Amino acid sequence: MKGHKMLSNAEYQNVQCGRRVFMWHWGKEGAGAKFTGALARGLQSLPDTKLAVSAASASDLARDMSACVDLPLQSVKIFEGDKAKLSGKLAAALALLNLPRIGAEFSGALDEFRPDVALCAFQSIWDLAALPVLRRAASRFVLVLHDAEPHPGDRYPMRSMVLGWEVKAADALIVLSDHVAHEAERIYGFPADRIYTVPHGAFTFGEPVLGPKPFPKGRPFKLLFFGRIVAYKGLGLLLEAYRLLRERGIAIELSIVGSGDLAPYRAALQGLEGLTVQNGWVDDTAIADALVEADAVVLPYIEASQSGVAAAAFSAALPVIATPVGGLVEQVDDGKTGLIAKAVSPEALAEAILKLATSSQTYTKCSEGALRHARETLDWGVIARRVSGIIDDVTRRPRRRIAS
DSSP states (O other), X not given: OOOOBOOOHHHHHHOOOOEEEEEEEOOOSXXXXXXXXXXXXXXXXXXXEEEEEEEETTSHHHHHHHTSTTOOEEEEOOOOSOTTSHHHHHHHHHHGGGHHHHHHHHHHHHHHHOOSEEEESSXXXXXXXXXXXXXXXXXXXXXXXXXXXXXXXXXXXXXXXXHHHHXXXXXXXXESSHHHHHHHHHXXXXXXXXXXXXXXXXXXXXXXXXXXXXXXXXXXXXXXXXXXXXXXXXXXXXXXXXXXXXXXXXXXXXXXXXXXXXXXXXXXXXXXXXXXXXXXXXXXXXXXXXXXXXXXXXXXXXXXXXXXXXXXXXXXXXOEEEOSOTTHHHHSOBTTTEEEOSSSSHHHHHHHHHHHHHOHXXXXXXXXXXXXXXXXXXXXXXXXXXXXXXXXXXXXXXXXXXXX
């Protein structure tokens, strides 16, 4: 049966690394920086793996990696300013004129470090500068493909074109769900045997959680929606499910924590009791506080590749309630780390929430399972060993021939 590349556990454990890996991500903040930093620290901890990282200057990733001992770090000036403001948008647009300079710096870093693999951990528009260099480089190019195509609300022509060019140039893809693997085959015709699936590692915010969460007693069950507020994440679906449960007298509360436009949901938000909203950029401390306060995280997504939010919830011993879309059905083990709704509807989501919020047995099992899954499977040391095995496999194979 046709399928993407899977290394056995023995292959992952027994690979002989000795590889030089050059990682980069040129975004300034957010999930891309956190993902790249976590994977970089995991790879750096492996014996016989030499790592270098390229990051945008003054970015979250550059600050994170500067604290790592014996890690070569290239700081690349992209642009200055906040893209949420007009001045920042103009600065970012003008920075496209600097692509030749960024590419030259990237080429110089590759020439100096001479990696076996150039690994893009999180795609950005600035990768335009790297593509001509990668076509000439001797090293293999591996792309971590988080989304086979941009999500609704995140799509614009330039971003989609750059992503397509980057996939075409890659010798191999690392994806975070089988759903994305199949989409990469369908959309780009990428060869299945050069696609490797690795789960999204668990982000930890605040102090590590030591044990499962107790089932709440004598107070309302607290739901949490956190992350960017964009159309595909289905906040309207959750608000309607929440309203249905409140009308039935179910003791629940909901916290919405994240940046994005709440205008489309203003009518749905009005009159809802037990609701708190923290709308704006949320730092790690605020996320940690929100996870501590919550009893469960809800992913009411209408479309999804996979979710870093789910991985963060698991590391906090929080069960996840999700809609049955995309890679979420792979991430959430129904009845063991959370619950998958029967359908993408307010009614089905409400029933899943009700089941978790009213059954101490279900809740305890899912909280225990979520934390165990985070520790045994989603730990970044485990993820790094799997990525190392993939790198070893890719470097043993010839470069991918790309049809012109």
